[in-house]
Amino acid sequence: MNIVVLVKQVPDSGSERTLDSSDNTVARASADNVINEMDEYAIEEALQVKEAHGGEVTILTMGPDSATDTIRKALSMGADKAIHVTDPALHGSCVIATSAVLAKALGTIEWDLVLSGAQSTDGGLTMMPALLAERLGVAHLSGARKLTVDGSKLTVERQTDGGYWTIEGQTPAIVSTWDTMNEPRYPSFKGIMAAKNKPVTTLSLADLGVDASEVGLGAATSTVLEFANRPPKGEGEQVKDEGDGAAKLADFLASKKFV
Amino acid sequence: MSEVLVLVETVADGDGVALKKVTLEMLTAARALGEPSAVVAGAVGTAAAVKERVAEYGAAKIYVAESDDIDNHLVAPKAEVLAKLVADTSAAAVILPSTQEGKEVAGRLAIKIGSGLLTDISEVNSDGTATQVVFAGAVIVKSKVAKGTPIYTVSPNSVAPQPQPAAGEEVPVDIAISDDAKRVTVVGRTLEASGGRPELTEASIIVSGGRGVGSAENFALIEGLADSLGGAVGASRAATDSGFYPHQYQVGQTGKTVSPQLYVAVGISGAIQHRAGMQTSKTIVAINKDNEAPIFELADFGVVGDLFQIVPALTEEITKRKA
Numbered sequence: 001m002n003i004v005v006l007v008k009q010v011p012d013s014g015s016e017r018t019l020d021s022s023d024n025t026v027a028r029a030s031a032d033n034v035i036n037e038m039d040e041y042a043i044e045e046a047l048q049v050k051e052a053h054g055g056e057v058t059i060l061t062m063g064p065d066s067a068t069d070t071i072r073k074a075l076s077m078g079a080d081k082a083i084h085v086t087d088p089a090l091h092g093s094c095v096i097a098t099s100a101v102l103a104k105a106l107g108t109i110e111w112d113l114v115l116s117g118a119q120s121t122d123g124g125l126t127m128m129p130a131l132l133a134e135r136l137g138v139a140h141l142s143g144a145r146k147l148t149v150d151g152s153k154l155t156v157e158r159q160t161d162g163g164y165w166t167i168e169g170q171t172p173a174i175v176s177t178w179d180t181m182n183e184p185r186y187p188s189f190k191g192i193m194a195a196k197n198k199p200v201t202t203l204s205l206a207d208l209g210v211d212a213s214e215v216g217l218g219a220a221t222s223t224v225l226e227f228a229n230r231p232p233k234g235e236g237e238q239v240k241d242e243g244d245g246a247a248k249l250a251d252f253l254a255s256k257k258f259v
Numbered sequence: 260m261s262e263v264l265v266l267v268e269t270v271a272d273g274d275g276v277a278l279k280k281v282t283l284e285m286l287t288a289a290r291a292l293g294e295p296s297a298v299v300a301g302a303v304g305t306a307a308a309v310k311e312r313v314a315e316y317g318a319a320k321i322y323v324a325e326s327d328d329i330d331n332h333l334v335a336p337k338a339e340v341l342a343k344l345v346a347d348t349s350a351a352a353v354i355l356p357s358t359q360e361g362k363e364v365a366g367r368l369a370i371k372i373g374s375g376l377l378t379d380i381s382e383v384n385s386d387g388t389a390t391q392v393v394f395a396g397a398v399i400v401k402s403k404v405a406k407g408t409p410i411y412t413v414s415p416n417s418v419a420p421q422p423q424p425a426a427g428e429e430v431p432v433d434i435a436i437s438d439d440a441k442r443v444t445v446v447g448r449t450l451e452a453s454g455g456r457p458e459l460t461e462a463s464i465i466v467s468g469g470r471g472v473g474s475a476e477n478f479a480l481i482e483g484l485a486d487s488l489g490g491a492v493g494a495s496r497a498a499t500d501s502g503f504y505p506h507q508y509q510v511g512q513t514g515k516t517v518s519p520q521l522y523v524a525v526g527i528s529g530a531i532q533h534r535a536g537m538q539t540s541k542t543i544v545a546i547n548k549d550n551e552a553p554i555f556e557l558a559d560f561g562v563v564g565d566l567f568q569i570v571p572a573l574t575e576e577i578t579k580r581k582a
Binding site: 123138164256 | 270333334338359362363364366367369371374375376377378379388394398399400402403404405407439442443445447448450451453458459460464506507512513521531532535543546555556557561562563564565569572573575580581
């Protein structure tokens with residue numbers, strides 16, 4: 001089973017993140033850029049499916065040159081090869097245009113299964129797999145906390161608010177993963193060394209046959225008009241419990257009409 | 260006045276369905292853009308269960324698409340129903356909930372009708388601009404859809420629902436779901452015990468426990484406090500990763516994003532991972548033994564002390580005052 005894993009480089013969610021005031025896009029220079037944490041679960045799942053059923057695992061990333069680091073991280077976990085879609089004209093692309101480009105990139109290789117993380121920790125739109133499924137006309141099994149592969153039949157436990165749904169579909173399919181699905185492995189030293197020599201295919205918009213006018217900030221289907229860093233919360237009240245902490249807290253809750 | 264389509268979100272309730280509160284929030288928000296119409300797409304009987312309340316909250320029309328085909332297949336049929344209605348009604352906008360399913364439907368719809376979309380909005384204005392809170396609540400953004408019929412997904416608990424009685428005229432939607440939209444079949448729905456508490460993203464009050472709670476058994480303290488307040492129970496990633504509480508209750512960057520009226524953080528230090536999921540809560544209360552814990556930077560009221568002393572006393576105090 002040949003598997004593609006969608007991987008995104010994002011500003012580290014543990015660092016100060018903001019937008020770039022020159023064009024209101026994500027500021028990449030001011031934060032450490034790392035692999036989207038949620039994607040590691042998709043990579044791990046892909047490796048487990050490959051170990052059980054054979055095939056190859058390909059990483060697909062769209063992003064600037066700096067995303068090479070993220071691709072190497074994914075390869076060091078054990079993926080076989082990668083496709084890096086990169087083009088200066090892609091800067092500022094909206095989710096709709098990005099899905100068109102990724103759909104084209106998926107058309108350059110043979111695959112049975114595409115795996116994605118639950119969401120990116122920067123934009124957090126959570127809809128890329130749904131957009132791709134709509135464009136490609138394939139099944140999308142989402143929110144997978146468990147995936148079972150039986151030939152071309154896929155069965156997923158989809159996490160829901162009050163429990164889970166059991167859902168079924170056929171390959172080719174896209175499965176978006178949940179972060180309780182597995183425990184992503186750490187790259188081994190051997191894996192890190194091997195990753196340096198694994199093939200990474202770089203594709204430009206021209207390679208994909210996408211016109212630059214269809215992507216980028218100018219063609220975006222949604223626009224950030226303005227942004228502001230959220231003002232820090234005013235100083236709250238803090239008390240030390242001297243046996244009366246619970247009563248004081250109850251008074252506060254009563255003053256806010258919660259009790 | 261032009262129509263604004265609002266996709267009704269329901270949740271399983273016994274053998275039937277119940278309306279999710281976010282639906283009333285969406286109907287309220289929709290009024291800024293036009294006249295709300297509710298769209299029911301689901302199992303036979305869904306409209307009957309929700310029609311009174313959606314009319315009470317402003318739905319002039321209720322479009323009803325009910326069939327086994329819609330109920331038994333994931334997400335894609337709902338996008339087909341909405342795409343047809345956008346074409347038939349020349350709607351001014353479409354509003355969906357910022358839930359897992361709502362966002363998936365929104366994405367598919369955007370491709371079908373060639374529109375742009377904005378997710379996780381907390382407010383929409385009459386000029387079509389919307390407010391989004393991004394980067395774990397650190398940045399507030401004002402955005403606009405630049406193409407097509409705008410699609411918005413509204414974050415639960417960000418709009419106060421206001422009744423505004425309307426006609427609620429039922430309009431059947433004549434649609435045959437395509438084979439394309441039947442690629443994923445729902446073969447089972449399993450409920451896991453929630454102790455009868457409200458659902459996390461819908462709850463007005465949430466009490467969450469973290470590493471400091473120490474064990475799965477001790478989470479009974481968190482549940483007790485939540486029950487005294489009529490709230491839901493949440494947990495930090497440290498707590499769920501330690502097996503203290505099921506993962507589905509995790510609040511944070513990799514869990515649920517919540518925005519209740521009251522958030523009580525117990526034994527939670529307040530790492531960015533957690534703050535990302537609860538930072539926009541209206542009132543935040545923290546109980547922690549470390550007075551330097553970052554959670555206190557967010558707290559409107561903080562108590563420094565031993566949660567094992569404070570939580571039982573607080574539960575008792577609240578129960579007493581409520582009696």
